[in-house]
Amino acid sequence: MNIPEPLNFIQEIIVNDLKTGKRTKVHTRFPPEPNGYIHIGHAKSICLNFGTALKFGGKTNLRFDDTNPTKEDVEYVDSIRDDVHWLGFDWENREYYASDYYDKLYEFAEELIKKGKAYVCELKGDEVSEYRGTLTEPGRPSPWRNRSVEENLDLFRRMRAGEFEEGSCFLRAKIDMAHPNMNMRDPAVYRIKKASHHRTGNKWCIYPMYDFAHPLSDWIEGITHSICTLEFEAHRPLYDWFLEALELPDRPQQIEFARLNLSYTVMSKRKLLELVQSKRVMGWDDPRMPTVCGLRRRGYTPSSIREFCERIGISKADSMVDINLLYFCIREELNKSAQRAMAVLDPLKVVIDNWEEGREEEVDVENNPENPNAGNRKVIFGREIYIEASDFMENPPKKYFRLKPDGEVRLKGAYFIKYVGVDKDASGNITQIHCTYDPATKGGDSPDGRKVKGTIHWVYAPKAVDAEVRLFDNLFTLENTGDIPEGKDPLDYLNPNSMIVKQAKLEPMLGKATLEDRYQFMRSGYFCLDSRDTQEGRLVFNRTVELKDSWGKAQAKA
Numbered sequence: 001m002n003i004p005e006p007l008n009f010i011q012e013i014i015v016n017d018l019k020t021g022k023r024t025k026v027h028t029r030f031p032p033e034p035n036g037y038i039h040i041g042h043a044k045s046i047c048l049n050f051g052t053a054l055k056f057g058g059k060t061n062l063r064f065d066d067t068n069p070t071k072e073d074v075e076y077v078d079s080i081r082d083d084v085h086w087l088g089f090d091w092e093n094r095e096y097y098a099s100d101y102y103d104k105l106y107e108f109a110e111e112l113i114k115k116g117k118a119y120v121c122e123l124k125g126d127e128v129s130e131y132r133g134t135l136t137e138p139g140r141p142s143p144w145r146n147r148s149v150e151e152n153l154d155l156f157r158r159m160r161a162g163e164f165e166e167g168s169c170f171l172r173a174k175i176d177m178a179h180p181n182m183n184m185r186d187p188a189v190y191r192i193k194k195a196s197h198h199r200t201g202n203k204w205c206i207y208p209m210y211d212f213a214h215p216l217s218d219w220i221e222g223i224t225h226s227i228c229t230l231e232f233e234a235h236r237p238l239y240d241w242f243l244e245a246l247e248l249p250d251r252p253q254q255i256e257f258a259r260l261n262l263s264y265t266v267m268s269k270r271k272l273l274e275l276v277q278s279k280r281v282m283g284w285d286d287p288r289m290p291t292v293c294g295l296r297r298r299g300y301t302p303s304s305i306r307e308f309c310e311r312i313g314i315s316k317a318d319s320m321v322d323i324n325l326l327y328f329c330i331r332e333e334l335n336k337s338a339q340r341a342m343a344v345l346d347p348l349k350v351v352i353d354n355w356e357e358g359r360e361e362e363v364d365v366e367n368n369p370e371n372p373n374a375g376n377r378k379v380i381f382g383r384e385i386y387i388e389a390s391d392f393m394e395n396p397p398k399k400y401f402r403l404k405p406d407g408e409v410r411l412k413g414a415y416f417i418k419y420v421g422v423d424k425d426a427s428g429n430i431t432q433i434h435c436t437y438d439p440a441t442k443g444g445d446s447p448d449g450r451k452v453k454g455t456i457h458w459v460y461a462p463k464a465v466d467a468e469v470r471l472f473d474n475l476f477t478l479e480n481t482g483d484i485p486e487g488k489d490p491l492d493y494l495n496p497n498s499m500i501v502k503q504a505k506l507e508p509m510l511g512k513a514t515l516e517d518r519y520q521f522m523r524s525g526y527f528c529l530d531s532r533d534t535q536e537g538r539l540v541f542n543r544t545v546e547l548k549d550s551w552g553k554a555q556a557k558a
Ligand code: ATP
Pocket: 030, 031, 032, 033, 034, 035, 040, 041, 042, 044, 045, 227, 228, 229, 258, 259, 260, 261, 267, 269
């Protein structure tokens, strides 16, 4: 087989497995718990699982790890499905649920009991932890550890039949109460939970623990390489123990990699849920959220996220990825593909006094200088236009090359204009500026070689399209939200300026934008329509990313 390079360390393991004949195929799975929307960290895992199988001509299953009946929801199942597809991956007909295996898992549990490898324990919460010991001290055997197989089977069946209260007893594996790895000190296998499940309804009142359900679900599905994040490293001996205790052939292999941590954001589903529930953001798909649906609404493309996941790579050591790399990936892509447009975010009216009232003219502006085939478009121009308020200064510093008293600037694609005066209201605020234009400079070129340093964008006022434009910044002011002082919460570090809303004036073409379109608003960044709040008669644009590249610059310096 010809395997496309480069390979990460997990793919190296697989190459070796295929070479030595340990495996003849590659089968991975992405196993989300449907208790929240997936985020960019999950995207890393999705790209790794699906990407690896694709590389080796293998398969990937989508498995909902729905063993916790109380926190799960179909809303999440639907969103996860949608987001994985959107990212560009397909699990064909292999959509599974751990809950599909409840009957089979129950049989496995009975088998463990019959092999003398599991028992029903009646220790209560505090006692369980007390008996378990500590990292430095071995645990003690539960008084129920040596029950007979018959008694255990009977009790377990009665647990299933609903005869016992929640917390009164549980099934645990009989391993080693003195094991240096705490996960091996007779861990829980099944617990009583009188809760209805979103798929199995009230059929069950006992539910399998994750550490038991996961390896067995992997085995049932014929998974060869079970890729997960580092926090499961210490659970691997238990993963292997269950498979061995049940004497299952062709066991899947668990391999861990470092999870993605991204600066200036949070990656914990619990924290993300808190942001949503406390209404600090507009929802799971708020464009500031690191969720896949948030990034999508912000204007990210699937290819930019896959590119990001490729660039960050896979490693065995935890690290923090600079969020500017994510910005870099989408910027690079949009620079090549986005249609250029003119939009004025802080409008200031300019009247061109020597332009006849009512006269309109079309000027040519390029659609994308990065793409030789993109051509030009006609943009309407006339006597009254808007420019950015920051493109005029009454008392400018020395190196200010935009519009100023005695100054001349180029209006992109149109004419040179020269300052004449300002109108002010009673409190001294500028209401509009008066200029004159030079008819000989059409297209923005001067016939006499006259130098003009500044080129500014503009929008013809009478035909301008009104829109709400949202500018986003990092959601948190803290670079590493995983490292906060005692007594503080990440949410104490929310950036109060993470969203700034502008009432903007746009060139007419933008009134016909569709949800798929991506634009570069000249000099202000890349934008797309907001898929949720845009309606008939209300245009809302999101800034996907600024033009300024902090990541590329930092790399160049380093
Ligand atoms: P929970 O605390 O609810 O378990 P979780 O983030 O681990 O949260 P899961 O739904 O269990 O969520 O994760 C599904 C898969 O995605 C797992 O294999 C997990 O290892 C992987 N994953 C989760 N977060 C990250 C991350 N930040 N980087 C890489 N992979 C991740």
